[in-house]
Amino acid sequence: MAKAGAYVLHLSYERQEIFEEAVTSNGAFSEPVNDFAHARSAPLLCFIVLDGIHITHIASARRGIVAGTGLRRLNIQEPHALQSPVPIMRIIEVLEGRTKGLAAITLGTGGLFTPKSFEAVVDTLSKISDECKSLLLRFSKTRRELIAKLSHPIRQVLGQQKEAVLSAIAFAGLDRRELHGWNPPAEGVPSSFLDGLPSAVVREDAMIVNDLMTVPGLQHVRTLPYSAAVFEGQGKRLTVLLANRLPLENLTGTDLIYFNETHRSFVMVQYKAMEHRATGAYFRLPNPDLEKEIVRMRTMEQQLQRVQINETKENYRLHACPFFIKLCARNQFNPDDIKLFPGMYFSLDHWAYIANDQSLVGPKEGRQVTYKNVGRHIENDFFIKLVANAWVGSHVEQSQLIQDAILNTLSSGRAVALAIDTRSDKEGKEPIDEQDDDLQDDPW
Incomplete structure (x- = not known):
């Protein structure tokens, strides 16, 4: 079953300026990362780290095309700059359960969270940041419990x-x-x-x-x-x-x-x-x-x-x-x-x-x-x-x-x-081609 997930992206100092220019001009940014698997039909978030120690932005993301041997483009759309960046160490301190170790490694080095780690990090961010709680509402523990009760x-x-x-x-x-x-x-x-x-x-x-x-x-x-x-x-x-x-x-x-x-x-x-x-x-x-x-x-x-x-x-x-x-x-x-x-x-x-x-x-x-x-x-x-x-x-x-x-x-x-x-006179996003399988490349 396809599940929502999140990728932690640490940007180097050199890439930060390019990131900010791209976001300002068209609201999107693409970064080569280590290859990863995620279903295109499920939501993907990106937690962006600009200074090495804080989550500074939260964005929608998509898995893109191959960017080289063992690399994959991570396509970021509409990043939200947090008014109060969240310290990574604070997240790790509050994290609980068996997923804490894996989540801490991903937060520190970057990459895709496991499904359980993703849920744990979302719940932790919602506890320590009202701003994040609002942004992550549709991934929250409360939502998962309400769906499970049906x-x-x-x-x-x-x-x-x-x-x-x-x-x-x-x-x-x-x-x-x-x-x-x-x-x-x-x-x-x-x-x-x-x-x-x-x-x-x-x-x-x-x-x-x-x-x-x-x-x-x-x-x-x-x-x-x-x-x-x-x-x-x-x-x-x-x-x-x-x-x-x-x-x-x-x-x-x-x-x-x-x-x-x-x-x-x-x-x-x-x-x-x-x-x-x-x-x-x-x-x-x-x-x-x-x-x-x-x-x-x-x-x-x-x-x-x-x-x-x-x-x-x-x-x-x-x-x-x-x-x-x-x-x-x-x-x-x-x-x-x-x-x-x-x-x-x-x-x-x-x-x-x-x-x-x-x-x-x-x-x-x-x-x-x-x-x-x-x-x-x-x-x-x-x-x-x-x-x-x-x-x-x-x-x-x-x-x-x-x-x-x-x-x-x-x-x-x-x-x-x-x-x-x-x-209609309105334009919109390109549709998802139904021929694509769950891991089909984004055309970017």
Whole structure:
């Protein structure tokens, strides 16, 4: 599981001036360091030491490209200069537990903290510096304890909702790192995953109302409890709503409905969890719940097929049925990891072939789908490209029926994550390429 971490960077006197000039001019700095491993999908901090004895800055960081034999670029962004630099010896004095020795070595010589050392140093900095406590709030012991207190059913639903939001952001080609700011409520449970995001993202204003007006059937969602968030960049704006009729703990799952306003096309993804065993993940067949959902989707598909389609170049689709199933392993809800769950996407037609394939019948007459026996399937990176460019999804004229897809999801006891991809004038950070694995190089 990808976890947040921190790198301690000691800068030489010669590099300090370059650091200060770079930060002043563009808010970023890059330094060759000893090679290290860290998942790109997890947050990375940098504790910067300019005088050899104090942490003087705290910054966001990313693991960059190879910088020479055994070296790696550490890319630093938006460093915050501490008004009261924290003495390294003071941190070591207050540190407790078995991680103290390792943490002290890393603080003194530089490098990447172990996960436990990172947690211990964050907790110590929060004790001795109010300024650091504020900056490190989303890595604090209090936050970790609040997340750990969430019940298993709630964590499962939050994990599915996070996956739906991440998928929508990936389809829109936006940066997923805004989700790194997720925090649980101080009391109780969140009503949805969106409720834990920073206030700059979670919104309810005229912009959201305007975006809702572009989607057919949105009056049904607006009558329900829902949370909304806006993500912007790369000339696009993505408005995401999470709506449900039931409390979080009573939901049976989440469906993503992604509406591409440019192509007037929608795609719906239903997530199904695979079970675990020693030989790998599997999905047991038949699955009564999925069969009921497929009947609903097939009924809607018949309605879509009755709509007359205009033959224009913008209206062409490789596959015009908007309904897809994603099988993915049951997950531990980890709000710090912004990588999409590995999984397998299937169209309804493809799934029908799989469900009827007798080669999947086991020695005890049971049937199951695994990564090994299913053969061909669509993975995250390819599916993102298909959806982003509307190669799959409803035709323009069919999108008027999106309201029926929303109502079907809500009536089945599932939450609906509705994502509306529209044009925007704002630029933003480059998105993370889903083809990158956890240790893929930053392009710097």
